Amino acid sequence: MKERKGKGLFVFYCLAPAAILFIVFMIIPTIDIFRMSLFKWGGYTADKKFVGLDNFKMLFQSDRFYQAFQNSILLIVMVTIITFALALIFAYILSRERLKGQTFFRVIFYIPNILSVVVISAIFSAIYDPNQGLLNSFLNLFRGANNPVLWLGDQKIVIYSIVIAMVWQAIGYYMVMYMASMANVPESLYESASLEGAGKITQFFTITIPLIWSNIRTTLTFFVISTINMSFLLVKAMTNGGPDGASNVFLSYMYQEAYTNSSYGYGMAIGVMVFLFSFALAGILNVATKRPDIEF
Template sequence: MMNDAASSKAGAAIPKSSGKGMKGIKRQKWIFLLLAVGPAYAGYLLFTLYPNFMSVFYAFMKWDGISKKEFVGLDNFVFMFKDEFVWRALSHNLVLMIVLPILTTVISLVLAHLLINKGFREAPFYKVIFFLPNVLSTVVITLLWIYIYDGSNGLLNGVFRLFGYDNGGYYWLSDPKTALWLLLPPMIWGGVGFYVIIFMNAMKGIPKSMYEAAILEGASHFTRLHTITIPLINPVIRITLLFLFLGGIKSFEIILVMTNGGPAGSTNVIGLYMFNQAFSQATQNYGYASAIGLFLFVILVGGKVLIDRLVPKSDWEY
């Protein structure tokens, strides 16, 4: 009886939460969420969703950004599918979408595998060197490679002269046959370092005992890379290919600064063509540019689906 009385007194001493108190706590939580997340969501709505919705609206208009909008229905899309420059630009994107992911992924995988499994003491230094281009802005990378390709004082021609071959001050970016392919080295150089770091971090999660067993069986570096490393980090490779594939579709900055689509449209890509249609004084048409943007969005979604099918998910465990 005394214990019951004591417990009832103790229970009476604990104040019960009032309805007003709970409402106040909930209000504080909502205020905190609004202040913490609200600005980010507002920026997303204002600078991402709203422009995307407006681009769908403009795709059915003829508008130069100043004069009155004119509704043209599907005319922009009909003209786009008949526009040979669109398909030529897409063919250049196709080259980048195929070559850029393959070369960047292979080079990054090989470098990461060697740095992890060779046990170089200088591996941290190499990581910094490989990652250095990612610290530089795209414009800086582009200007460096413009200097390398320069015909008069370019580094590439200087290397050829060093080995006794004088090509007469050849301007590499002025030849329509080579200009597109010469855009690949700066793109690869600017991205390899990032993926080397990603692959190295993924490889560190693989037990060393698997590599040791393979070495005892006489497996070469290529065999270990092919049979152990690649299958076990397949999810990371899959995401890498997806990013690089979509990056090949959206290529813009390096091409804009290096060639602006030239010479004679040999390096023009769909993103740059869309940009010029919207902002060039000669062809200023936001409606047509928006239609191209919607077409580009469909290509991006299709590319994502294609990557999912070509690089299936794996359930490796170790």
């Protein structure tokens, strides 16, 4: 009895610091966001006015919020699909094919993940520069230089320019993760499939993907949620939501309203919507990607 009590106290003392930190820096601030969303407050004064759900009513009547919502959905869908498709393909090629310099390719692909957002933003801002940028310089070989493409200044294409930067930043990390998973797939399965006449593509979809699905499922949920945060960092550093709000996403729009326009209560209402959206999206992904475990 004493031994069990001693183990319980040991576990309690080990978990208590982490639990306290989680409550203080996660639970309490989250609750405070919900509370502040019910007030009209500039954020820098002591004047607070309780307005109930008025901030949410303003939110659902705002065209800028719907634009930020649309941009966020577009980034989540496009960046996730492109990143995971390329990461899986590259991981499969580097795992299954005998290529010279495999270690070199792994390092090259992984480098973007260790760079800070500021560095990535500077790199792509230079690439997208309308006058001396690498991308326009290349396009000028096939078309005139009189009308340069404004990659970060055109409302129609700015969000797609951010998609490219986000994919470039994330692809190497997930490629390395999937290579580690693919290394655990028995070689005998591929040999048997080859004897049965299955090609590389068939083996990829019938052997590799099913056997590493649990890893794909876990990384997919984390990636989608982290995309919401990463999109804000890149937008803030590269475009600051411009031109004319065309590249705004959830968190950049919240930041502008809360800290630039001094509408802190309204900004916290946006934060509540982001929290609920992220929570719902994680639940949907968890249900939609659930598959029976395959043992081998």
